[in-house]
Amino acid sequence: MLYAILCYDREDVVESWTPEQDAAVIAKLDVVTDRLAREGRLGPVARLMPTTTATTLRKGKETVVLDGPFAETKEQLLGFFIVECASLEQAIATAKDLGQASSTSGSYEIRPLRLLRPEPPRS
Amino acid sequence: MSTIAWIDVALRGARPQAMGALLRHFRDLDLAEEAFQEACLRALKSWPKNGPPRDTVAWLVLVGRNAALDGVRRRKREHELPGEEGVSDLSDAEGPLVEQLDEADYRDDLLRLLFMCCHPELPATQQIALALRIVCGLTVPEIARAFLVTDVAMEQRITRAKKLVAAERIPLETPGAPERAERLSAVAAVLYLLFNEGYSATGGSAHVRVPLCDEAIRLARLLLRLFPGEPEMHGLTALMLLQHSRSRARLDAQGAIVLLEDQDRGLWERDRIAEALALLDKALRHGRPGPYQVQAAIAALHARAPRFGDTDWAEIEQLYAALERLQPSPVVSLNRAVAVAKVRGPAAALAMLDALAKDLPGYFYFFGVRGALLADLGRPDEAREAFDRALAVAKSPAEAAHIRMQIDRLTRKKEAAG
Numbered sequence: 004m005l006y007a008i009l010c011y012d013r014e015d016v017v018e019s020w021t022p023e024q025d026a027a028v029i030a031k032l033d034v035v036t037d038r039l040a041r042e043g044r045l046g047p048v049a050r051l052m053p054t055t056t057a058t059t060l061r062k063g064k065e066t067v068v069l070d071g072p073f074a075e076t077k078e079q080l081l082g083f084f085i086v087e088c089a090s091l092e093q094a095i096a097t098a099k100d101l102g103q104a105s106s107t108s109g110s111y112e113i114r115p116l117r118l119l120r121p122e123p124p125r126s
Numbered sequence: 127m128s129t130i131a132w133i134d135v136a137l138r139g140a141r142p143q144a145m146g147a148l149l150r151h152f153r154d155l156d157l158a159e160e161a162f163q164e165a166c167l168r169a170l171k172s173w174p175k176n177g178p179p180r181d182t183v184a185w186l187v188l189v190g191r192n193a194a195l196d197g198v199r200r201r202k203r204e205h206e207l208p209g210e211e212g213v214s215d216l217s218d219a220e221g222p223l224v225e226q227l228d229e230a231d232y233r234d235d236l237l238r239l240l241f242m243c244c245h246p247e248l249p250a251t252q253q254i255a256l257a258l259r260i261v262c263g264l265t266v267p268e269i270a271r272a273f274l275v276t277d278v279a280m281e282q283r284i285t286r287a288k289k290l291v292a293a294e295r296i297p298l299e300t301p302g303a304p305e306r307a308e309r310l311s312a313v314a315a316v317l318y319l320l321f322n323e324g325y326s327a328t329g330g331s332a333h334v335r336v337p338l339c340d341e342a343i344r345l346a347r348l349l350l351r352l353f354p355g356e357p358e359m360h361g362l363t364a365l366m367l368l369q370h371s372r373s374r375a376r377l378d379a380q381g382a383i384v385l386l387e388d389q390d391r392g393l394w395e396r397d398r399i400a401e402a403l404a405l406l407d408k409a410l411r412h413g414r415p416g417p418y419q420v421q422a423a424i425a426a427l428h429a430r431a432p433r434f435g436d437t438d439w440a441e442i443e444q445l446y447a448a449l450e451r452l453q454p455s456p457v458v459s460l461n462r463a464v465a466v467a468k469v470r471g472p473a474a475a476l477a478m479l480d481a482l483a484k485d486l487p488g489y490f491y492f493f494g495v496r497g498a499l500l501a502d503l504g505r506p507d508e509a510r511e512a513f514d515r516a517l518a519v520a521k522s523p524a525e526a527a528h529i530r531m532q533i534d535r536l537t538r539k540k541e542a543a544g
Contacts, residue, residue: 015348015351019135021135053401055354055405056404058408068411
């Protein structure tokens with residue numbers, strides 16, 4: 004099963020990180036993703052631009068284009084990981100590993116994927 | 127990175143919105159600051175034990191409000207201070223309280239807080255200093271360093287500025303649409319001032335001022351999230367990001383100015399450029415052009431050119447013409463003349479400059495541009511005269527050094543010809 008691990012966190016806090024703090028988090032994430040890559044379980048990884056660059060298309064009878072991201076939550080989607088996991092348990096465990104990178108209070112949304120292109124690399 | 131360092135960053139990130147909400151609650155700047163400080167102290171005690179709360183801003187606002195109440199009670203000696211567990215964290219049971227602080231409140235709270243700092247009786251530098259202290263939470267020594275003054279002088283300035291805004295009755299009702307637009311535009315102007323204060327620094331002072339640019343961009347992004355339908359806020363944020371993307375390339379190792387045409391474009395920060403271009407695209411969809419959007423569009427054309435020679439000067443000239451209509455000023459016309467020189471040659475540009483001379487007396491860039499145009503036209507003596515005038519009004523060693531380099535170039539050319 005393929006899982007997407009979606010990273011939610013407070014954008015205002017993440018934007019307050021210094022470049023060094025930011026790099027420190029990325030380095031810790033790299034430790035996890037490097038291992039996943041060695042195991043042949045890592046698909047595309049993306050870091051998204053700030054939500055200020057987002058545009059939302061609202062579907063309905065007539066489509067409406069809105070400025071800003073979808074969802075009125077306190078947190079923002081800042082990126083996602085695409086990871087091969089044998090089970091939901093393993094996806095949760097992987098997300099926990101990733102969560103060690105910073106002590107902020109963000110969340111990871113875990114969701115099975117139906118389709119992915121390109122296919123994740125296999126070792 | 128230690129836990130304390132992470133908490134510090136989280137507190138800084140939450141500060142503008144939390145302070146805005148506390149100001150609405152207490153209607154007093156000092157009380158709001160005191161409450162925020164107290165909330166931060168409690169966060170430092172509680173968060174390492176309990177983990178950071180899900181909603182840092184709401185936590186700080188609620189704990190700050192409670193702590194200030196405790197303070198009043200303590201002063202009245204009516205009640206004992208409650209135990210730390212009483213304010214340790216927001217459990218789910220306190221969810222409804224958090225809900226009361228919705229985004230609609232936050233955005234007007236933050237706007238009100240920033241707008242206070244834009245008090246018209248305050249000189250621009252004091253507006254910026256006040257915003258940095260109150261909204262961003264920079265310490266007085268940090269601000270003093272950025273403005274190259276002593277801590278004591280900065281402390282006095284901020285105290286005076288605070289007194290002035292505190293005397294003003296802060297209107298706490300939700301602003302109407304026209305008033306909100308007016309506030310936003312005043313706040314945008316201060317953010318751009320703040321950015322330029324950091325950006326215009328050169329030489330040895332340049333690196334200590336980078337935080338001013340970062341803070342301006344951080345606040346602009348925050349406002350943009352709260353007011354997502356404002357194309358000029360998009361434009362302003364894009365403009366600052368584009369200018370900031372060049373900061374590593376615009377000064378050489380000695381701190382001297384490197385002209386756009388000589389900059390190593392490999393040093394431009396592509397992340398910032400990409401974000402700015404995305405913001406600008408969003409802004410232009412609204413079809414409501416404004417000065418920030420046009421300036422950002424000009425900066426974007428520079429950013430998009432792989433080499434200086436690829437710059438779309440015809441488009442830039444058009445944009446400056448649009449800017450002249452939106453916001454007429456001799457400085458804008460001077461910039462258009464530079465574009466005209468690239469499109470139609472130095473003679474056409476020089477004619478424009480002649481018409482601007484009376485409006486720009488003692489303006490460094492005017493004489494710098496005039497000298498360069500005359501040099502291109504093969505009139506070295508007049509060029510030299512213009513460069514000398516530029517030298518006389520140069521405001522920084524970097525500006526003077528740049529003109530001296532131009533004069534050297536002129537002299538070498540003359541010697542080679544003679």
